[in-house]
Amino acid sequence: MVKLREIAHSRTGDKGNTSNISVIAYDEKYYPLLLEQVTSARVKAHFAGVIEGEVVRYELPNLAALNFVMTAALGGGVTRSLALDAHGKSLSSALLELEVDGKLDS
Template identity: 65%
Template structure:
């Protein structure tokens, strides 16, 4: 299944850093998401888009986690000619990740 079937997401940005939240619709799915949506897997999922490290912050009380993607926006809004220098579509791409259901 796709991650979007059990979670939603929001995205923010600052300079060349994208900030992506993943929030389980049902708190019961949080542990499954936490096990499968790791910082390493997120970095691999984005491939060449993310040139720096990916850091995951967990917020179990909300059934959420936040990923900070460094060097992910081609230098940021003022330094890139990319169509989406704000990174708003990155959350949609992350929700397209395949996950296994227990």
């Protein structure tokens, strides 16, 4: 098992109460592992209690990346929430803590 951060990096964005997180493989050889193990259901479970809405995964094979769009994710939205991380920027770091079943090349 390895943490997602060992094979990928991430960026976040937001619009209202919707957050999106991209997961980009450091090397395209890790993309099949991302496809297999970093599912919408797994991301939603990883953020249980935080993401209240739907999690939709978009696949970007030419970039070896996934993009997750999550509704009801920012405590009401950036302009209506008093949450410390109103834009959800820390969500990418939290997602990169997800463990995947894989081995790194030595």
